[in-house]
Amino acid sequence: MTTTIKDVALQAGCSIKTVSRVINNEPFVSAQTREKVLQAIEALDYAPNFSARRLVTRKSFTIGILLHEAGFYQSAILSRMMDISYQLDYDILLQSYFPSHNRSRVKLAQLIHERRVDGLVITPPCDVDPFLRQLLASADIPQVQITPLNRSRQTAFVSGDDYQGAFLMTEHLINLGHKRIAYLTGPRNHRMSIDRLYGYRAALDTYAIPQDRNLVLDSEFTFAGGYTAAKIMLFSDTPPSAIFAGSDDAALGALFSAQELGWKVPEQLSICGFNDLPQAQQTWPGLTTVSHPISDIVEKATFMLLEILSVRPVKDKQIILPSKLIIRKSTGRVFD
Amino acid sequence: MTTTIKDVALQAGCSIKTVSRVINNEPFVSAQTREKVLQAIEALDYAPNFSARRLVTRKSFTIGILLHEAGFYQSAILSRMMDISYQLDYDILLQSYFPSHNRSRVKLAQLIHERRVDGLVITPPCDVDPFLRQLLASADIPQVQITPLNRSRQTAFVSGDDYQGAFLMTEHLINLGHKRIAYLTGPRNHRMSIDRLYGYRAALDTYAIPQDRNLVLDSEFTFAGGYTAAKIMLFSDTPPSAIFAGSDDAALGALFSAQELGWKVPEQLSICGFNDLPQAQQTWPGLTTVSHPISDIVEKATFMLLEILSVRPVKDKQIILPSKLIIRKSTGRVFD
DNA sequence: TTGTATGCGTTATCAG
DNA sequence: CTGATAACGCATACAA
Numbered sequence: 255m256t257t258t259i260k261d262v263a264l265q266a267g268c269s270i271k272t273v274s275r276v277i278n279n280e281p282f283v284s285a286q287t288r289e290k291v292l293q294a295i296e297a298l299d300y301a302p303n304f305s306a307r308r309l310v311t312r313k314s315f316t317i318g319i320l321l322h323e324a325g326f327y328q329s330a331i332l333s334r335m336m337d338i339s340y341q342l343d344y345d346i347l348l349q350s351y352f353p354s355h356n357r358s359r360v361k362l363a364q365l366i367h368e369r370r371v372d373g374l375v376i377t378p379p380c381d382v383d384p385f386l387r388q389l390l391a392s393a394d395i396p397q398v399q400i401t402p403l404n405r406s407r408q409t410a411f412v413s414g415d416d417y418q419g420a421f422l423m424t425e426h427l428i429n430l431g432h433k434r435i436a437y438l439t440g441p442r443n444h445r446m447s448i449d450r451l452y453g454y455r456a457a458l459d460t461y462a463i464p465q466d467r468n469l470v471l472d473s474e475f476t477f478a479g480g481y482t483a484a485k486i487m488l489f490s491d492t493p494p495s496a497i498f499a500g501s502d503d504a505a506l507g508a509l510f511s512a513q514e515l516g517w518k519v520p521e522q523l524s525i526c527g528f529n530d531l532p533q534a535q536q537t538w539p540g541l542t543t544v545s546h547p548i549s550d551i552v553e554k555a556t557f558m559l560l561e562i563l564s565v566r567p568v569k570d571k572q573i574i575l576p577s578k579l580i581i582r583k584s585t586g587r588v589f590d
Numbered sequence: 591m592t593t594t595i596k597d598v599a600l601q602a603g604c605s606i607k608t609v610s611r612v613i614n615n616e617p618f619v620s621a622q623t624r625e626k627v628l629q630a631i632e633a634l635d636y637a638p639n640f641s642a643r644r645l646v647t648r649k650s651f652t653i654g655i656l657l658h659e660a661g662f663y664q665s666a667i668l669s670r671m672m673d674i675s676y677q678l679d680y681d682i683l684l685q686s687y688f689p690s691h692n693r694s695r696v697k698l699a700q701l702i703h704e705r706r707v708d709g710l711v712i713t714p715p716c717d718v719d720p721f722l723r724q725l726l727a728s729a730d731i732p733q734v735q736i737t738p739l740n741r742s743r744q745t746a747f748v749s750g751d752d753y754q755g756a757f758l759m760t761e762h763l764i765n766l767g768h769k770r771i772a773y774l775t776g777p778r779n780h781r782m783s784i785d786r787l788y789g790y791r792a793a794l795d796t797y798a799i800p801q802d803r804n805l806v807l808d809s810e811f812t813f814a815g816g817y818t819a820a821k822i823m824l825f826s827d828t829p830p831s832a833i834f835a836g837s838d839d840a841a842l843g844a845l846f847s848a849q850e851l852g853w854k855v856p857e858q859l860s861i862c863g864f865n866d867l868p869q870a871q872q873t874w875p876g877l878t879t880v881s882h883p884i885s886d887i888v889e890k891a892t893f894m895l896l897e898i899l900s901v902r903p904v905k906d907k908q909i910i911l912p913s914k915l916i917i918r919k920s921t922g923r924v925f926d
Numbered sequence: 927t928t929g930t931a932t933g934c935g936t937t938a939t940c941a942g
Numbered sequence: 943c944t945g946a947t948a949a950c951g952c953a954t955a956c957a958a
Binding site (some may be wrong): 301302303304305306308309314319321324326327328332333340341343345346347348349350351354355357358361364365367368369370437470477506507509513514528532533536537539 | 637638639641644645648653657660664665669670671675677682684685686691694700704705762813842843845849872875908909
């Protein structure tokens with residue numbers, strides 16, 4: 255037998271409404287009765303039933319976080335989510351979304367339809383899936399996206415400045431004397447992937463370095479992707495003097511590749527990435543990279559969602575956080 | 591105005607009970623009425639209200655996962671959790687637990703008291719916190735622990751065989767001719783830390799290699815911990831020929847340290863870890879380590895909890911999964 | 927095979 | 943300031 259608000263009311267000698275008032279810190283309760291209620295709660299070890307509250311308020315007090323696959327980038331997102339979760343008044347629901355799995359789609363549709371969450375934080379590349387887009391559009395559920403592909407006026411989102419970051423990095427390499435700078439892209443349906451490519455190109459143009467199509471390699475934002483792409487690059491007749499990978503995962507793969515082939519980094523080859531994940535710092539010789547402030551992004555996105563849920567007017571629904579060059583030891587003067 | 595079971599009943603021309611039967615796949619509904627109900631549901635785009643169902647069934651259909659801090663080990667746990675979440679009938683609630691934060695304690699206590707979760711998966715080292723232990727004991731909530739410190743008959747848990755793994759690894763080093771094998775411990779309140787130390791010692795004893803107290807260094811299961819400990823070891827007058835770190839994070843830190851000081855790995859120094867996190871494979875020259883089958887552990891723990899919740903008799907409430915040596919390139923013959 | 931009535935534990939309404 | 947009573951949307955004895 256669980257103790258309910260009724261028991262408390264009985265014990266305190268008042269109505270359940272008064273108990274409810276005390277629980278929810280509502281005004282118009284005399285200090286005296288409040289004290290009595292508090293004591294009764296204490297005595298009975300009472301805790302309100304969450305499901306009942308959810309039912310009547312028509313809210314779930316839960317926000318969902320939608321993640322695709324499980325990579326280092328996703329881990330970084332979850333890490334930060336965990337860190338801030340304890341200060342939120344909302345529960346956090348972990349939801350994976352694999353577009354290919356039908357079961358995954360059904361679960362997500364239920365989650366939204368049954369209103370098990372009040373809002374959603376959506377991480378890339380979930381947002382590019384057509385089924386999801388339509389589902390979200392028709393359900394009209396509060397949401398904030400993290401680095402989405404689409405930046406229409408309607409979507410609330412938080413991104414990093416990928417264009418600027420890639421520009422800075424390419425500039426850094428150019429300043430070190432590099433002219434043959436390879437770029438490893440990510441998937442073409444990632445906003446990050448595209449913007450970073452443009453930033454790279456813009457920097458080359460700015461410094462009048464001719465673009466060489468062979469130096470841009472379609473790859474993945476993964477270790478394996480970078481590993482393979484670097485192998486291809488390094489076996490070519492005219493290898494680059496620097497490899498700029500679109501993500502740290504890929505850069506780490508490229509680094510491993512280079513070391514396996516006996517290239518000295520950075521003496522014979524410069525390698526750099528993007529995101530500044532913990533691994534970038536912890537891998538010898540220390541990966542030069544661009545900080546994609548994922549911690550701040552997650553935090554801003556979460557609190558933005560909370561603001562939207564509280565129906566307060568939201569200041570900025572579109573935030574782009576600046577990037578910063580993180581120079582470590584994997585890049586150096588060009589070698590001839 | 592949301593559509594409820596009542597609307598569906600009206601539309602289908604039957605009672606709400608019948609609708610309820612169809613929704614829950616109960617028998618004793620004629621195929622004909624079932625079809626009518628299904629059509630009504632479709633037409634009205636009806637989805638049952640989860641909170642109402644929770645209230646009346648007195649279940650939350652949610653399992654919580656308790657995590658302390660956010661490291662690579664935790665990330666691996668969450669990764670796996672995500673992967674299997676889509677096939678579960680339960681939602682997954684992410685809950686951080688920092689013993690030091692009072693706010694964190696309050697949140698957790700609420701979570702349990704208000705029955706917002708039906709059960710809990712508890713990850714190390716949350717289980718060693720006195721407040722948590724008492725909270726769990728008094729609340730009597732279904733739970734499964736991952737590699738807990740305490741293995742009493744009452745606790746359901748899933749662990750790796752840390753003792754055996756450490757024994758195998760030490761044996762591997764001994765077989766390579768190493769006699770001065772350093773061991774970097776983790777926190778003393780981690781079961782993994784203790785068992786691994788014992789395994790290391792047992793192997794030394796088995797092969798009649800004298801124990802040298804100076805070769806065992808109290809450290810942390812972190813990159814920084816391994817980095818610092820290795821520095822100390824390598825600067826000593828009689829440095830070891832091999833460093834066995836109690837975790838991959840620490841091993842990676844030690845590896846970085848060695849490379850920074852110009853030691854060749856594995857030619858001049860062997861380094862190995864424990865856990866076989868993705869980083870172990872992706873860091874040059876490839877870290878020799880012991881597989882702590884975290885994916886299986888998480889999966890087993892989750893399904894064990896589900897079994898407990900379903901009130902089916904649980905076969906094994908105590909599972910210890912075997913370890914396996916993963917030999918890569920960071921260990922080699924002793925150098926003289 | 928189907929339906930009726932009741933309760934789950936809150937919050938909200940509105941009169942005192 | 944306080945309280946009786948009605949929702950909230952579903953499941954579930956029990957009756958038909």
